[in-house]
Amino acid sequence: MAAIKVMVVDDSPFSRTILTDILTEGGYEVVGEAESLESLVETYSQCRPDVVTMDIAMPDADGFECTNVLRLHDPAAKIILVSSMKDEETEAEARRIGVMGYVQKPVEAESLLRVVERVVSPDTLYQDLETWGIDMFKEALTQSITRMTKTTATISEEGQGAQISSRGLTVVIGISGQYPGTMILDLPMEQAEKMAEVILRRPAKKSDEVVAMLAEFANVVGGVACSLINKKDKQYKLRVSPPSVFYGTPTEVVSPNLPVRSLIADTDFGRIRLSVGFKKGSVLWM
Template identity: 70%
Template sequence: MIVDDSAFSRVILADSLQQEGYEVVGEADCLESLVETYSQCKPDIVTMDIAMPGADGFECSKVLLAHDSRAKIIIISSMKDKETEAEVRRIGVVGYVQKPVESEVLKRVITGVMSPDRLYEQLENWSIDMFQEALAQSITRMTKTATTFSERTQLDREVSQGITVVIGIIGHYSGSMILDLSRETAEKMAAVILHRPAKNQEEVMAMAAEFANIVGGVACSMLNKKEPAFGLRVSPPSVFYGEQTKIASPTIQLQGIYANNDFGRIYLGIGFKKGIVLWM
């Protein structure tokens, strides 16, 4: 389905799609006809222009995704800058192609959107193992102690043990790592790592943040070595303190596991989301 206010642009795009073997099942030129046409023709892919009178492509994409969260929208527009890219990423479209469109490029994007995302499946399958190994290695190297692990769980809503460190992960896919431990566990670890008791709570928090940063960095390096296309890296840690804090992830399903060692129990949660499939 093609969404563009320009009849000429719709003709050009339809010809390109048909030459590549696709069937154009519907067209819309504004928000008013968008949802009705989509519901009638039930397309696999929707191409969306940005610059349209009235509701633009951003607003049309929001409305369509609110109507059907499974809709696969590819932005096709002459506009392509950091601001427009940031906005359509936030909205949740699956691809972006700049005009003038080459039929081979468009076909490659559509094929990628419609094909199973094997790269994401690999990341999902490998991530918990790599992060678990990174946690065990980091504990051993920094404290010279061994670690055992409990059964893995899907995080629904956990109550913090006292200190929660959140690490954002960026790359081909975005994700989050959560490390949670009690203040007592953090104090014991800090004393071993520093070879002295921590001077204050800030020093304990700083140790927890840096420890989580090391675990995340090591795990991302291991995953990138296994598959360079991931291109993962960590963002600066955020630390939260409070035993009544609820650990939850509204947009990412986390896989979780508990590590047990001489200092206490540490919770590790990791998860990724697909995000943009193809950006050209």
């Protein structure tokens, strides 16, 4: 089996030497080095590494900016931050932009090698979630429609994408846990009004009741789906956050770093779209 290829990005020649020695002795092949944003993409394109170690504090652009540039060039790039900086703010930003591991300097060889190994190993837990997670949301959507409206629905999968056309009333729910994610529920306001009338058994008195109804409905769907996934494997530890509701003029909902899969539910009161996506987040923080 060919050695795993690593690229080292750090403005310090001494740090690059230390990291290269650790990685080489650990059985990895260091195929390229970069000291700044200027040479980052060109070097990456030439050496095509399996994983990149990235310093944070660099002169022309920090490690976060370099990570964003590299992930725009190659969304599949696997990046590990290796830096003396490590606090709640830097960790949160690293997770937000999709960094897969974080090792604090001074680097201990065992810690660095463990993180690299985890990053390049197949993530079967995530692959399972990608395979059957949408089925859990389909079941949760079906259950919630039946229980809350006493009607049935026909549900089909629409496909995958990063952009969703909102039709008027949209609820966004964040998902935390082993793999952070987002669930988006969307339908036109007039259909939401019909749905609210079915659930309330009377017309909604004002638009606030319709908005509150859909927010609660989305919260139930997300909670049930996460519970079903957690029952499959306790390692997921998924939880839903409070819903955010957007309504008014139809808009485009764009999630460039989080492609979503969408379900379409055809109901007695109209069509509901539910979209959900997860990202790997961090693999190991040391």
